[in-house]
Amino acid sequence: MYYDPFVLPFTLGLLLLLGYLLVKYGTWFWQLDAQDKKKIRYRLLTRRTLIALREIVAEGLIHRKIFKVNPRLGYMHMSLAFGWFLLIVVGAIEAHIFVKGSAPLYFPIFFRYFVPDQHHFFFSWGFAQLMDLLLLFVLSGLFMAFAKRFNAKTVGLKKTTKLKVVDKFVLTALWLIFPLRLLAESLTSGYHNSGGFLTGSLGAVFQYLFPTEPFIYPAWWAYSLSLGVFFVGLPFTRYMHIPTEMVLIFFRNWGLKLKVNNPVLKAVEIYSCPKCGICIDTCQLNELQNTTKSQSVYFIQRVRNAENYRELAENCLLCGRCESVCPVGIDLTALRLMHKTDFSENKKDQFAFVSERTNTADVIYFAGCMTHLTPTIKNSMEQIFKQAGENYWFMDKEQGACCGRPLKLAGQFQAASELVSLNRNMILQSGAHTLVTSCPICYKIFKEDYRLPLRVLHHSEYINELLVSKKIQVKKSTISVVYHDPCELGRGAAVYQAPRNALQFASNVIENGSSGQNSLCCGGSLANQSLSENNKQNIAHTTVHKLTDNNPELIATACPMCKKTLGAVSAVKVVDIAELVAKQMIVKPVHQKQKAVSVAEFA
Amino acid sequence: MQTKTIAIIGAGPAGMEASASLAKLGHQVVLIEKKASTGGHLNNWHHLFPDRRPAKELLQKLKQEVNHSNIEVMVNTAVHEVKQNDYRYELVLSEKNVINANAVLITTGFELFDAAKKEEYGYGIYNQVITNSDLEQLFQADNLAAQFKKPVKRVAFVHCVGSRDAKVNNHYCSKVCCVTAVKQSIEFKERMPETEVFCFYMDMRMFGPYYEELYREAQEKWGIVFIRGKISEASQTRDGSLQIKAEDTLASKPLRMNTDLLVLMAGMVPAEGNEHISRQFKLAIGDNRFFKSKDNHFDNQLSDTPGVFLAGACLAPMNITDTISQARAAALRIHEYLTN
Known part of the structure; x- marks a missing residue:
């Protein structure tokens, strides 16, 4: 012995x-709730488990x-x-x-x-x-x-x-x-x-x-x-991540998702963080002076230690840059957002004054609140719809309710869901087959929370389809354009190619060092309620600086918020894709008499 | 007494008034103006608040004053480079002109905030949206109504465009827009009494003598409606008029209204050339991007650089009364500096 x-x-x-x-x-x-337990029971003896094991070797080891x-x-x-x-x-x-x-x-x-x-x-x-x-x-x-x-x-x-x-x-x-x-x-x-x-x-x-x-x-x-x-x-200690990451990999492969009301997945994700610190360098708040250290690793640490994490939960752009590099694949944005609900009060019947109205149409256009603050975008979209001969209903033209996502980003999930059901009814009654929105913030909630039985397109995707199918035609300009990927559209909804294709029809697209998954946040994030305007502008400055690496003549984006935020600090003009396409569009006589809308000059 | 030369940069009311005062004290003045004419923003204004005195009157008086043998006015001239040697400044001007000055007074003033930066108000997009400066131009015409393509049954004034607005990084109050809006709304009513006039404000800042009285007149005599709340956006309706959205913060209610004309009270921002001037003379710039004086109580006309003085709206937004007072104060400080 x-x-x-x-x-x-x-x-x-x-x-x-x-x-x-x-x-x-x-x-x-x-x-775990009954639904998740059922998922595990059904999927335990399937290929998913083997894939999870392979992932444990590839990622955990x-x-x-x-x-x-x-x-x-x-x-x-x-x-x-x-x-x-x-x-x-x-x-x-x-x-x-x-x-x-x-x-x-x-x-x-x-x-x-x-x-x-x-x-x-x-x-x-x-x-x-x-x-x-x-x-x-x-x-x-x-x-x-x-x-x-x-x-x-x-x-x-x-x-x-x-x-x-x-x-x-x-x-x-x-x-x-x-x-x-x-x-x-x-x-x-x-x-x-x-x-x-x-x-x-x-x-x-x-x-x-x-x-x-x-x-x-x-x-x-x-x-x-x-x-x-x-x-x-x-x-x-952080070494809890060693065994817990395996649990997370199994759960993920069995299809278990973060839920606002269930503590388990939140805890599994939090304990899976190895505190490797990769998220720190990628965070744009890092460059600012006098801000709290609120990077994901610190946020998770606070939550795990049951310390007050309110300030950290709120001081985040929710841009998703850390999530895209997290080696454990923790849902960092969703996780942060769900912890915001701990500090938000939900008032009842906030939207009793909003009335439902509807219209029948093939295509619904939902500009979104931010687009109403950048009217050139919605005017351009109307020109494009008319030129394409589309039977469309401009849902929020004169009065409309918010899509709900800003409330969700503030942690007010309940209030957001009230708006979702209000808008959803109007959308369904219209009988439309497609919903087009100009705002990536709206786009994300339409896609994820509305459960709509119709196509939801961001206007960059829609314009690209019109150009490909030649429903509208543009005169290609020689102007060099760099495309800024909005967080909610790129990392948030994986739309990277359609905007570039659409732009290529109308101009000469050049890339910059930090595009696609690595693109920077404009700084105007609706999610961050604690960042000063000054700091937001500092972020915008850096982003513009990186975007103009290759000296483009124009910065194009696909988000009214990005346009406004970057435009406020950029020496290079910032436009939306819709504006550029509308300006280059070959206008043919159409059925409806078109109103002349003055579009600001670009170059 | 040996004659000393003073270079004054910017020939608006501050520069002109200071030139006149210094000339009277026996100094030689070179008044440098980037633009083609002297007078600055006075050229673009019809009447002044609160007494509605024609801007032309002031302009004429200032022009008479600078018409003095000790004053050389150089228009279409910019300051390119500055060299300092032993309390003298060598200014390299356009076309390689060089002047030597014993003292320099900066009176570069302000620029109007570019209202197109607040895209949500639709300036440059909808032709029913104009600025306070555009409206002054329209007031020059005899028949105001004839200036509009469609009848103007309602007009709305938006205060604080580009002022007190963190979104455009202007945290300061431009001070004069409230009373300008009151003045312009009365002038509008006088010319077109049938038109309804609304003013959307955050706070009414009636800081000067007879301003409050003018505000009262606007309400009592002219029935102008003042609504506390900022307009969030303007858009075009089917019939071609504008729809504006705002919140009436006294009634705590969202508000929607159609209007035929929207007047944006664009605030003051530091003149574009200030940055260049500040680098050349090593002058401090405040957080609000205007020049910073040495002491805001006792040495308001002094900069941190000896021999370089400041006056007028290049220091902060201000009205013409204060500008003229500052110009005279600066002249006195320069005189003290040169004679000691």
Whole structure:
């Protein structure tokens, strides 16, 4: 029987951890609503589970996504996670071959102590080398993590996360595990003249320098203690992400979604955050002076520690830039938004004064409140509708209710849903087959919350269709245009190509360094109620600066909010796609007599 | 006494009045104006508040004053570069003219806020939307009604366009637009008594003598309706009139109204060339982007740069009375500076 009291810190620590996880995850599962439980029951034995397992390997161990964003940081995470995992697996195989049967839980971990002379079993030499190689792999990552703590730039980050005391304590335990393992194994190998290329050589050096024997036993105790402390401390620190990320991957693959009224998915996502800090560098609020550190990693930390997170919940553009780079794939925007509901009061019957009215038409045009503040856009859209000979109803021309999304962005989900059902009735009664909106903010809620049995298009998609089908024609201008992706349309609704296609018909589109998924927020976000106008303009300045990298003659966007915000600070004229197309449109005589609308000159 | 030369940049009311005062004190003045004529914004105004004195009257008086043997007026002239040596300034002007000055007075004034920046009001989009300055031009005509294509049965004035508006980064009050709106609404009523006149305001700031009286007259004598609330947007209706949306904040109700004419009370913004001037003379610019004086109580006409003085609306929005007072104060400070 292989046993020594020094295995106790490790064994007890591990058992406590497993017990904690069992209770924690069991409670979460219990708290899931009936619908989610049903989903799990039906999907447990399907391909989805296999896909989840593959994802766990790719993301939880190899950290493929971090590699894509930042190879150095990817290597660091991979060597720690995947390296440690392989150490456990290969160690278990080695121990299994040696005892030719089952062994206690701790046996593979302390194998070198119990079996110091490894010359007597199958492939023992190979195992010694392999285990040393894996240990070296982990240690290399550890070295990078160590360097990152002192200088984030070594792994290509501008800033790294600030840690709590308990995090630092457990982090120290984690950092000690592998050096202590190296020490314990080397001392043992030195004394017994065994070990692989790393522990064997290091051991020989130790043995040459001093008698190793008295240090062997304390070193194994220290190794076991560091493991035990790490396991016991894990639930209270960011390292909870290691087991929880797996739960998240399963849940996601089984189709479970964040819900405002259910705490489970919110908790799973929050505990899955490894605090890697990738979200910090990508956040545009980072560049501002005197603002709270409200990046996702800090927000999640506050929520998890049950500290007041109101200020952080509100100081966010909800632009989705962090979400697009989060290696764990946490729904950072939705998560933040749902926590905003904790601070919003829902008044009853706020919209009793809004009356329903409807019209029959093929196409509904919903300009949106912001578009009414940029009338050139809606006038251009009317010109385009008329030119295309469309039978359309301008739903919010003279009086209309808000789409509801600004309320939702403020955390007032209940009030938003009242507006949604009000507008939804009017839309359904019109008998239209298509709904066109000029505002990406409206577009997103029409798509996601209205459950409309008709096509919902942003005007950039609609205009592109008209151009492709030649329902309208434009004269291509030689003017060079850079396209600014609005957050809600790009990252928010994955519409990237249609606006570019439409623009290409009418002008010469050039790209800039931060477009598509990486595009910057204009700063005018409706979601952020705490940012000063001055700071919003600072963000807009930076965005304009980046957009005009390649000296375009015009900035085109597809959002009235972006147009207004960028236009206020830009030396280069900012227009909406609809304006540009309407200006270049070849006007043919149409059925209805058209009113002359003066459109501002562009260049 | 050795004659000293003073360069005055900007020939609006402040620059003209200061030139005259300094000339009377025996100094040589070079009055530099970027535009083709002197007088500044007075050229664009019909009548002045609160006594409705014709702007022309003031303009004539100022022109007479600067018609002085000690004053050289240079129009169509800009200051390109400034070099400083031993309390003297060398100003490089258009066409490589160079003048040496013992002191410099900056009176570059203001510009009207570009109302097209508030796209929601439709300036430059709908031809029924005009600015306060456009309306003054229309007042020059004998028959106001004949200036509009369609009969104007209702007109709405919007206060604070580009002032007290964080969205356009102008947090300050332009001060004179309230009383200008009161004056213009009365003038509108006088010319077209059948027209209904509405003013949409945030606060009525009747800070000067007889301003409050004018405001009372507007309500009592002319029946002009003042609604506390800012207009959120204007759009064109089917019949070609404008629909405006606002909130009546005293009644706490949203409001929608059709109007035939919308007058935007564009506020004051620092003149475009101020940035260049501030770099050349190393002058401090305040958070509101106007020039910053050395001490806003005792040294309001002094800048942080010795020998460089400030007066008028380049310091902050102000009316002509205050501008003229500042111009005279500046002349006195310059005189003290040069004679000590």
